[in-house]
Amino acid sequence: MPHLAPHIETVPVSGIRHIFEMSTKLDGILSLVIGEPDVAVAPHIAEAAKRAWDADATNYTPNGGITPLRRAIVDKLARENDLHVDIERVWVTVGATQALYQAMTLTLAAGDEALVPDPGYTTFTMGVRMLDARPIPYSLTPERGFLPSIEELERLVTDRTRVLIVNSPSNPLGAVFPEEVLRELLEFARRHDLWIISDEVYEYFTYGEKHVSIASLDDEHRVFTAFSLSKTYAMTGIRVGYLVTPPALATTMRAVQEATISCVNTPAQFAAIAAITGDHSPVAAAKAHYRENLVAATALLDARGIRYLKPTGAFYLWIDVSHVSAGDVADWAEEFLLTERVALAPGSAFGRSGEGWVRASLATTLEVVTEGLGRIPAPGDSVAALGETLVGA
Numbered sequence: 001m002p003h004l005a006p007h008i009e010t011v012p013v014s015g016i017r018h019i020f021e022m023s024t025k026l027d028g029i030l031s032l033v034i035g036e037p038d039v040a041v042a043p044h045i046a047e048a049a050k051r052a053w054d055a056d057a058t059n060y061t062p063n064g065g066i067t068p069l070r071r072a073i074v075d076k077l078a079r080e081n082d083l084h085v086d087i088e089r090v091w092v093t094v095g096a097t098q099a100l101y102q103a104m105t106l107t108l109a110a111g112d113e114a115l116v117p118d119p120g121y122t123t124f125t126m127g128v129r130m131l132d133a134r135p136i137p138y139s140l141t142p143e144r145g146f147l148p149s150i151e152e153l154e155r156l157v158t159d160r161t162r163v164l165i166v167n168s169p170s171n172p173l174g175a176v177f178p179e180e181v182l183r184e185l186l187e188f189a190r191r192h193d194l195w196i197i198s199d200e201v202y203e204y205f206t207y208g209e210k211h212v213s214i215a216s217l218d219d220e221h222r223v224f225t226a227f228s229l230s231k232t233y234a235m236t237g238i239r240v241g242y243l244v245t246p247p248a249l250a251t252t253m254r255a256v257q258e259a260t261i262s263c264v265n266t267p268a269q270f271a272a273i274a275a276i277t278g279d280h281s282p283v284a285a286a287k288a289h290y291r292e293n294l295v296a297a298t299a300l301l302d303a304r305g306i307r308y309l310k311p312t313g314a315f316y317l318w319i320d321v322s323h324v325s326a327g328d329v330a331d332w333a334e335e336f337l338l339t340e341r342v343a344l345a346p347g348s349a350f351g352r353s354g355e356g357w358v359r360a361s362l363a364t365t366l367e368v369v370t371e372g373l374g375r376i377p378a379p380g381d382s383v384a385a386l387g388e389t390l391v392g393a
């Protein structure tokens with residue numbers, strides 16, 4: 001039998017999936033494990049997809065997406081992100097997942113290195129490994145308010161480094177990088193002539209801190225930005241996102257889109273136009289729902305003396321369980337699932353810095369959030385505060 005490409009076996013399996021799959025085989029589970037909106041897709045979005053099907057809009061589209069959708073995205077980028085781009089810089093993709101992968105395909109060759117956040121979304125590491133490149137984790141830890149340290153990045157950068165991956169608002173942390181941090185990251189990328197791949201799929205869900213697109217601060221055209229409709233409009237399974245590239249890459253992008261997907265599902269593209277240009281009150285309602293869960297969840301953790309990072313974005317809560325996890329949070333999360341019937345994502349699934357932490361998704365009902373978090377054992381009465389972004393006894 002022929003053998004697989006050796007580097008494919010280095011693509012890591014997701015530790016979140018493991019808990020999720022275990023949880024689906026058990027009864028009576030309170031699930032806080034999956035990052036998926038619990039609200040329904042808005043009727044006007046579903047109607048647009050149905051109309052496309054009925055009109056037999058089922059043929060291939062241009063590689064970059066249908067023109068009205070790309071135009072709607074260009075307008076949205078100017079309005080919401082202060083990004084002023086022409087249509088040839090906007091590429092409709094199969095969710096942000098493919099947008100990220102496409103950006104990595106354009107910038108990483110085998111043996112190159114990409115700086116990835118730790119803890120960070122698992123697909124960053126997986127995508128880099130798929131290309132036989134090396135993910136180099138940079139840490140986001142409580143000691144530094146969960147923000148990147150330029151000093152650490154300077155230590156990690158080598159002559160093989162090509163890419164810095166940035167994710168704000170962040171999964172799993174819920175942290176939003178302030179503008180001055182984004183400027184420092186751009187300056188760092190400039191010093192070492194790196195590309196930046198910015199994942200902004202949670203752009204609409206911020207609480208207090210303003211979301212800034214790093215590409216809007218970039219006058220050197222070194223930023224690729226991955227956006228998604230998945231979380232904003234609760235349409236994760238419809239699979240529409242988009243990549244905004246630096247200028248003059250249209251010919252290359254056309255070729256790589258052709259080689260990978262040809263184009264995105266046509267009725268889904270019509271649904272995307274309705275989502276982007278239509279009524280946004282369902283987005284506001286979803287945001288209010290996540291915020292309500294966040295307020296209740298943090299009040300409960302405060303009352304019980306359990307520490308967590310106060311999130312300013314996304315819909316996750318990053319919770320310190322080091323008082324019970326005994327140095328192996330993956331093991332603890334499995335045990336907790338079996339004994340307490342609550343599914344949480346072990347922090348170590350997002351990188352080494354996540355050891356001792358869990359991620360709880362707040363995109364579920366208030367009852368599941370409060371009941372599930374209420375089952376996490378409280379620590380003793382002697383936990384030291386680590387900094388002002390951390391809340392807890």
Ligand SMILES: Cc1ncc(COP(=O)(O)O)c(C=O)c1O
Binds near residue numbers: 121
């Ligand atoms: C940070 C981040 N980026 C990208 C994605 C993938 O989103 P999409 O459904 O658009 O592929 C997710 C999904 O959980 C995510 O959390």
